[in-house]
Amino acid sequence: MEVGFLGLGIMGKAMSMNLLKNGFKVTVWNRTLYKCDEVVAHGASVGETPAEVVKKCKITIAILSDPAAALSVVFDKDGVLEQICNGKGYIDMSTVDPQTSCKISEAITSKGGHFLEAPVSGSKQPAETGQLVILAAGDKALYEEAGPAFNVLGKKSFFLGQIGNGAKMKLVVNMIMGSVMNAFSEGLVLAERGGLNPHDLLDVLDLGGIANPMFRGKGPAMLRDDYSPAFPLKHQQKDMRLALALGDQNAVSMPVAAAANEAFKKGRSMGLGDVDFSAVLETVKLLKHPS
Template identity: 80%
Template structure:
């Protein structure tokens, strides 16, 4: 099966490599084209533009940074729309429901099929095929793409109409971003009050709020090590989009709003390209110590 893949960042590279390893023929494109070369060793072909990839493949997957990138790849010159008639397009980027709907409407108007399919899980689950796929849109395209989703993920959900996948993903990441801030505050409080924060990790892990994120990120946070698995700038984008969803639905979200402020502050400190756990640095900053 010839599948297209647009966007070879942290996630896209891992996901496209996984498909190649499992026997899919994959044609890749990335804005910085040189990044495509790395996948040729695994058997990938390179497309010179989104349009050429879509033309060649039955369906094309995208994994792009944000709404602006997702729109640009579809609507710009040599974009997805040029050859989408009779083809499928699956956007796995984390975007808001409005962006997804705009893309869906344009693709349908040109005779293509559309599925949004953002994922839960980060770099390692992407490498290991352990993502959780949150799909919505064209059910026939979902059924067609299931063999690929089964390689990329451990579980796929079909959530109905376009927008539901985007919303589910934003709610999940809003909870995760808020938890990360509470966790960072707790680590800092433990340390400042004379406790060993490593012992706090052990205590947390044995109790009712034990979770994979604390377990994975805690030890590296204590070493001030923030090699990016999930870039902080993307987590802040997700908080911003989740808060907008809260605005639309008149849902008061004071905890998420505070977490968003901390991620914004981290970005202003130049930490946007580090892992989202680098928000911990904002709690260690001087204005948190007086």
């Protein structure tokens, strides 16, 4: 199977390498060309422009850094739109908001092309090992056609219905995760201030009903004040804001998520926006001499 691949950032490179290793023919493009070298060394072809890649391939996958980049690669000169046509599919695996996704979808389909949004959950390592979770929505036929590629890239892929649903699912998951992180942080501080050893709390939690990889992975670092940014606090807060906005549109009252969102905002006001979102722990910690 032959696929185009636009964007060779951390995720894109790992994913395209993975496709090559599994026998796919891949034609890549990246804004800065030298980033193509490694994948070319492993057998990829290079396209000069997004348009050229789309012209050559029946299916083109993109994974770009943000909504602006995702739009640019489609709408700019020599972009996807110039060559997309009936019979060709375009799959955007970038994490973007539902509005951006809809805009791209409309443009692609108005040219007769097929479009799938397919944001992923998982970072660099799962990308390298094909352990991503793929949240696809849009053109069902294209989803099925892309099945062999998704099987290589992810441990599991979902087809979630109409365009926008992939982005929404990510928001809902991240919202829950943000509230859970706040609950965890409050518990860690309460344990310590209440005279317990918070390391014992980590051990007890890990044996119980809410044991989860995040507590296990981030807990010990948090107790060392280590907030190396895996997922920056300001991005987590942005996702909570967007999830709350989705709730607002649908008249869903979410008091716990709202409280968690304000805690993340407090984190931003304390200068913690660029470190890991687990730094919300700092907003709970004792600040001065209590009274």
